[in-house]
Amino acid sequence: MRLVTASEMGSIDRLAISEFGIPGVVLMENAGLQVVKAVTDVLGDPAGKHAVIFAGKGNNGGDGFVVARHLLNMGAQVQVFLAAEQEQISGDAQVNLNIWLKTGQKVFPLTKSNDINLVRLALMNADLVVDALYGTGFKGTIQKPMATFIEAINACGKPVVAVDIPSGLEADTGRVNGPCIRASYTVTFALPKIGLVLPESRLYVGKLHIADISIPAALLADNQAKRNLITKQLVCGDWPRREGREHKGNFGRVLLIAGSRGMSGAAVLAAQAAARSGAGLVTLGVPAGIHNIVETKLTEVMTFPLPETNNGTLDKSALDMITERAVNTDVIALGPGLGGSNETKALVRELLLKIEKPCVLDADGLNAMTGRTELFRLVKSDLVLTPHPGEMARLCGISIDKVQNNRLATTAKKAVEWNTIVVLKGAGTVIAEPDGSIYINSTGNPGMASGGTGDVLTGLIAGLMAQGMTAGSAAAAGVYLHGRAGDAAAEQQGMAGMLATDILEQLPGIIKELENEIG
Structure with a gap:
């Protein structure tokens, strides 16, 4: 609207x-x-x-x-x-x-x-x-x-x-x-x-x-409006339709690279969200040291181990294994829980320049680009960035207050400058596209300000992109559904103590509501 x-x-x-x-x-x-x-x-x-x-x-x-x-x-x-x-x-x-x-x-x-x-x-x-x-x-x-x-x-x-x-x-x-x-x-x-x-x-x-x-x-x-409120009607207009005779390969393949020692939960949440979005196949690559943990937690997601550093983060030598897997995927999600080692940061930067598939970049994936944002314009496919205000401040080289006091202007400016879609999270999540379009979300509540909810959003957006939605439409639908699921969780149990898994559990019902509306 x-x-x-x-x-x-x-x-x-x-x-x-x-x-x-x-x-x-x-x-x-x-x-x-x-x-x-x-x-x-x-x-x-x-x-x-x-x-x-x-x-x-x-x-x-x-x-x-x-x-x-x-x-x-x-x-x-x-x-x-x-x-x-x-x-x-x-x-x-x-x-x-x-x-x-x-x-x-x-x-x-x-x-x-x-x-x-x-x-x-x-x-x-x-x-x-x-x-x-x-x-x-x-x-x-x-x-x-x-x-x-x-x-x-x-x-x-x-x-x-x-x-x-x-x-x-x-x-x-x-x-x-x-x-x-x-x-x-x-x-x-x-x-x-x-x-x-x-x-x-x-x-x-x-x-x-x-x-x-x-x-x-x-x-x-x-x-041609450049400013829009994300509503159910807007999301319904771009929602991927499912026909009767289809199989899991038709619903998109997501490759998620995430996790490190002590942060396996971020990888698990993002993978579950990608699966809950309706994506047909989700594959998760993690450092070898936490592979058994995520295999135990995930039954519907394929997993594989990757070389790791002594600190339990991804080693730069994982590059070839990841790019080989990327050949047979539709969308890559990169960043949740990766940690901040120099090896991992170098891996993220090389991956972005080497892969030619649409990508969602979040969390430590974004932190790896601090001071190197000129590389965003060299990425060969659609790129969606999902920073919270702190990550956005680091990427822009300004204070969090400056980001928060100028959310629309900052997001719009950087989307054009970086030639990416930027999703600035927080109350009234702002999405900006390189053509100058801005979208503001209408769903969500303060109870969602807890660990892991951003990882859920990353997986959700990636899953929607894999099903054929454009990067901009998937970002808009993702933040709307994410917020609506949070609202449903708040209605059922209140905002205090809301967990990321509560949002995950609400997603199928919220998606069903949307599809019933479409008919």
Whole structure:
């Protein structure tokens, strides 16, 4: 799904009105109704409940008046606070304010700091709060007295539904420069705005719902869009189909080179994930010293031993054995648990230059390229890098803070510079392609921040590539399924104590859900 800036969304709205003849007041009505639907999801039947609505002077406030009217009709007690004088309201917002007033209801002006006692009393009695103060055009810092009112809303402990965007959040960057509504639920209209899906905004957005307000699909679609949110629909569009008469060789062969003394678990997790992805054949090469361990743990994966150093890491002499195996594989995954010996680093660099098969590079495979990233452009086939922020910082030669504060820009820049697909892991995983395309993941949770989950992702992406997905599509599908499996694990057992194996166990069911959707 296309991600847009506030300006791009504004242009779409204007075209819906000017080119398709949809009155702005109709779009406002549709938007308000979608918020009402969200409110009923939170409250259940609103009859007899007390809703407090905070409306600004723009179209966001107009949406709030629509919400107020419909909740009133459904039997709710509704109190509307207006952050302006009535005379300042114009256009479609004025139409809906007038309708509200003609029902015999009032609006309470919210323009002075001494209004705070009335606000606190209303919030104390509220069952739900609707934030319709500031829209997607907001930039900067909210000042007093509005800052005081927002702090009171955040402190009241009641569920808050934000209209289009939480007030105080910048739509293009996700930045918060002062007081900002911490919504339980945000209903954004037509398309997601970039700032709503970035890690820094998660604390404020709550659960994000993208609502259809009947803007024509032709205005929303853009096959050339460079920014997209990874959703189930996007993944379904590229999912590999299985026909009736096929055998394991048709579903792809993955060669995984991983593990070292003390880190056999990383190799096992990555191999199991590749198998769980649906790949037909998975082969794992490990240092000879841990071969018996991984053979004991893996029954569905073929394994073979490789020469090792005295430290139990892969020796450079393993190069020929690996390249020989690579001839009959579709995709290579390289890096989980390899360790950091100089011999292993040299092996990784030579392998990347010698093999001509698509490759997923992770963990110690990435660390081997620190200071040698110019070699990425010499790789002969598709290359997917899956760094966490620390690995990305080392590859880029910058601090982790710089990476995290500029996740989109850094990932996009390096994908072009290195001519690779870069998957920057973390909350709101970012995928960037060499053509400038950026994808942001919509699944996952903090419980997944534990050892081994990255190894699972490596195997999953490699397995999907082996089944015929392009490198970019496999990366997008992999992070989506990985996050969705983590969400399913969290739903069943909570986030605390979640293990990588919990994610693995959820994968078949999540893939089945996806395939049922495709039909």
